[in-house]
Structure formats: structure tokens, C-alpha cells
Amino acid sequence: MAANVGAGGAPTQGRKPARGAKVxxxxxxxxxxxxxxxxxxxxxxxxxxxxxxxxxxxxxxLRNLDIVMGLENRIVxxxxxxVEGRCKLRQAMIKxxxxxxxxxxxxxxxxxxxxxxxxxxVKIADQLRPEFDFILIDCPAGIERGFRNAVAPADEVLxxxxxxxxxxxxxxxIIGLLEAENKGPANLILNRVKPDMIRKGEMLSPEDVxxxxxxxxxxxxxxxxxxVSSSNAGTPLxxxxxxRAGQAYRxxxxxxxxxxxxxxxxxxxxxxxxxxxxxxxxx
Amino acid sequence: MPDSTVTIKGVKExxxxxxxxxxxxxxxxxxxxxxxxxxxxxxxxxxxxxxVGTRPVRKDELGTVKALLERRGMTLFxxxxxxxxxxxxxxxxxxxxxxxxxxxxxxxxxxxxxxxxNPEEDGTLGVMIxxxxxxxxxxRSQGHVVIFGDVNAGAEIIAQGDVIVWGRLRGNVHAGxxxxxxxxxxxxxxxxxxxxxxxxxxxxxxxKRHKPKPEIALIRDNRIIVDAWGG
Numbered sequence: 001m002a003a004n005v006g007a008g009g010a011p012t013q014g015r016k017p018a019r020g021a022k023v024x025x026x027x028x029x030x031x032x033x034x035x036x037x038x039x040x041x042x043x044x045x046x047x048x049x050x051x052x053x054x055x056x057x058x059x060x061x062l063r064n065l066d067i068v069m070g071l072e073n074r075i076v077x078x079x080x081x082x083v084e085g086r087c088k089l090r091q092a093m094i095k096x097x098x099x100x101x102x103x104x105x106x107x108x109x110x111x112x113x114x115x116x117x118x119x120x121x122v123k124i125a126d127q128l129r130p131e132f133d134f135i136l137i138d139c140p141a142g143i144e145r146g147f148r149n150a151v152a153p154a155d156e157v158l159x160x161x162x163x164x165x166x167x168x169x170x171x172x173x174i175i176g177l178l179e180a181e182n183k184g185p186a187n188l189i190l191n192r193v194k195p196d197m198i199r200k201g202e203m204l205s206p207e208d209v210x211x212x213x214x215x216x217x218x219x220x221x222x223x224x225x226x227x228v229s230s231s232n233a234g235t236p237l238x239x240x241x242x243x244r245a246g247q248a249y250r251x252x253x254x255x256x257x258x259x260x261x262x263x264x265x266x267x268x269x270x271x272x273x274x275x276x277x278x279x280x281x282x283x
Numbered sequence: 284m285p286d287s288t289v290t291i292k293g294v295k296e297x298x299x300x301x302x303x304x305x306x307x308x309x310x311x312x313x314x315x316x317x318x319x320x321x322x323x324x325x326x327x328x329x330x331x332x333x334x335v336g337t338r339p340v341r342k343d344e345l346g347t348v349k350a351l352l353e354r355r356g357m358t359l360f361x362x363x364x365x366x367x368x369x370x371x372x373x374x375x376x377x378x379x380x381x382x383x384x385x386x387x388x389x390x391x392x393x394x395x396x397x398x399x400x401n402p403e404e405d406g407t408l409g410v411m412i413x414x415x416x417x418x419x420x421x422x423r424s425q426g427h428v429v430i431f432g433d434v435n436a437g438a439e440i441i442a443q444g445d446v447i448v449w450g451r452l453r454g455n456v457h458a459g460x461x462x463x464x465x466x467x468x469x470x471x472x473x474x475x476x477x478x479x480x481x482x483x484x485x486x487x488x489x490x491k492r493h494k495p496k497p498e499i500a501l502i503r504d505n506r507i508i509v510d511a512w513g514g
Binding site (some may be wrong): 117118119143169170172173175176177179180213214 | 296330374377414415416417418419420433435436437438
């Protein structure tokens, strides 16, 4: 009997890797760990590498991705307009100012998560797949409808967490939910890492975090104050040379594209992070 | 139970509830409610896969069952049926819908059943889970529980019998939950958030630097003690 489950008309289960774009959902469970920043930065980094990318803001009612991308004032139609048939999908896609093949589908601000269903998200992603290389979905915080909407079409999931016990606990919960849905593989991004605090034993190290979560670490992003100013200015940090956080995001984008990029050294003298970079396949 | 209108059994994804396609829908659903209420604490938190066989179920009817389960702390996530109407109702309610193949009336008994049981083994209940339990996962058993993996903080195991963790135990465990104070908890690394045996509660010492070693927790002299396991 159990073998029947998921074999039938379920839209989100057991899907074969579709041709065209890979759908990557960025999620975390806990709010405020940097999902939107991560989505925006990986998006622009991929666009910089000549990839065709669509970003979808699934955080209906609390949209932010448009602000971080600097596209807030260009919104005419949104995701809910597409779902409810008020516009064509193309009309809701906002082209980035700098990259011709980077688009954003914004969330609706005046509605809530129930305005969209998981099946709607699968349908939209499938419509976009043939024309793009990557579809990045910015998931809302929480484990309810908004989360289920965002992960429904995912081929791959990125879990963003901070080196804090509460964020790691929520990430663990999310990974458990994804396992139950047979969604995988999940990759981990450790955001807002402060090497000096880890050295003093005041912050969880990447080893501590991967020890608990037991999934593949695909990026370590150091804490960087310019994340705030660049988000406010609507120009993701990955576009700026010389920023270590920006470099970390560019590296993550390349790893997602299948390249083997060594983990960068976060400390000049090569402390524990150098060891980490060796642990995770860096040279 | 061939006469029953409702059968409930555990499957990989959660709880499989099969409602007979023959009887009146209303009497079947009230049977279902009665069955759950008889063991409400045991079923609470369960994820339910509903199999209605050939019966066509309208959206409002299915919605009623969904609400019935939710009121009892259970979550309906999928529906199996051979009826297109039911499949459509399930899809409209945003549930996973599966076309089920007719289930054979009685599954052929496994070969192992033919062999005589040792009295010590006979009737022993237990579940074995071969994965890490992550935060938010709840495992309940009327018997023993064996976890082949870690039990992360935020996960919970409640067993009437013993709990054995072949990995790190960082979550909450309650062994002998019906009052059996001979129940034990074993783990390769014993650092539970909270550990309960029968009516006793203990927490792990707060010192962070410990060397993982296999340990067993049991009740001695009216308190929980932790000892080397097999040492």
C-alpha cells in the first residue's frame, strides 16, 4: 500500500528532473537569517556569469526581494496577478536594470500566503523552465503554507542559517520536513559568520553546525556591514568587487553551477576556516 | 478486522486510514471519530493518508473529514482513491491525491510467520527508525523504540518500553511512559535535553566538554542514574 503513495497525481512528488531551468528554493525556517539577501546575491552572481535567471518572491504579504534588487518602483503585476489570471506570466516579470537575462517576479503585498497554492507554484515554475537556466525562489519564514508553496517546485533546496543555536534548530526542523517530502538534496549556507567570535568560542563554528545538521555545506558568508547598505541601495553586494561577503556569494553561485570552487580563507593567518576549507574539498 | 468500516495502520509516511466504500459515509466518518477518540493521545500529531477506495467523495465531505482529523490534532496530507470525483476533491483541498490500485483483501502472510516464536520474542512491540530524528519529529510507540541515527534537539520520543539510540541523543525522551520504571534509555552519546523514565525527570549536566561514550539511563533508588553502557 505504502508503495502507492506519491505515485499518482501528486504534483510535487517524485518529479523527474525537468529539462531546462533548475529550480532552487532558498529557505531557513527562522526569519532574519538572510534568505532574501542570499537569493538576490546568488541571482545577480549567476546573471554576471551569463546565466538566464528568474527570481521569484514567494513571501506574499511581506515582499522584500524587489527592494533588495532595486526594482520596487517597476512593479506593475505580481505573482498573485499571474495565479489569478489578471496578467500573463511575462507581464509580471521585471527585467533587472543591469542584466538583460535576470528577472524578478515580485510577491503581492496586499494579500496573504493562501492566495497561491503549491500546485500554482509548480505550474509557474514549469512554464519558466524552458527559457531559463536557474529559477530561484525566496521562501518566507515559517513552516506553513508559504513554505510549502516555495518548496513545491524545487529541484534543489538551499538552507540558510546563522551560527546560532536557535537558527540551527529551525534549520534542522526544515531539513526534517524536506526529508519527509522527499525533497532533496538540501545544501547549507552558513551566513553572518564572525571568525573572531568563533576563535573565542563564543559562536558556533561551521564544524559545529554541520555536525548537527549533517548536510552539505555549500557556502560560508562572513558578517559584512555593507550587506545592509547595499540592500538598502538595491544593489546586491555580489556586484561589488572587494567585498568578502560578495565574493562568498559569487563562489556559492559557481558551486551551484557545478564548479568546484575552494572555500575562501576568512582569516589572513588561516585559522579554523582554513581547516574547514580543506574539510570541504577546498585546496 | 474484516468487519470494521475503518482500519488504521502505520505506514512509512504516517498513518494510513482506510474507510470502507460500502457503508453510509456518515456512519463511516462517525466510526472514524470514535476510533480516534478511543486513543486520542496516541494518534495526536499523526500525518494521515486517507484511502477511500472506490467511493466518490465530494469536496465538502472530504473537508469535513479533514476538519474532523484536525480537531484531533492530526493532519490529513494525502488521499488515495479509485474515484475521479474524490481525486478532484482532494486536489481542490490542496491535498496529495493518488490513484490507488485495489488492495488485495488479505495480504499473504509473510514467510517468517510460519516459524514458531520464542516466548520472549512473541508479542514484543517495537519500532526501528533508520534515520536521524530532526527537530519537530515525534515518535510514539506502545512498545520499544530503536533509532539508528541521531535524535536531534527538538525531536521527541515517547515509548511505553525502552528507547535505544544508536547515535547521539540530544532531544527529549520518555521511556516507560505508562509508568514502567524498569524501562531504560541507551545512547552512544547521552546528552538529552530532558530525559524521563516512568514518572522521573532528569536533565543533562551543563558542562559542554564531554567525551561521547555509550551510556544507559535507568531508575535506581527512586532517581534516574546514568551509567556506562556495556562497560
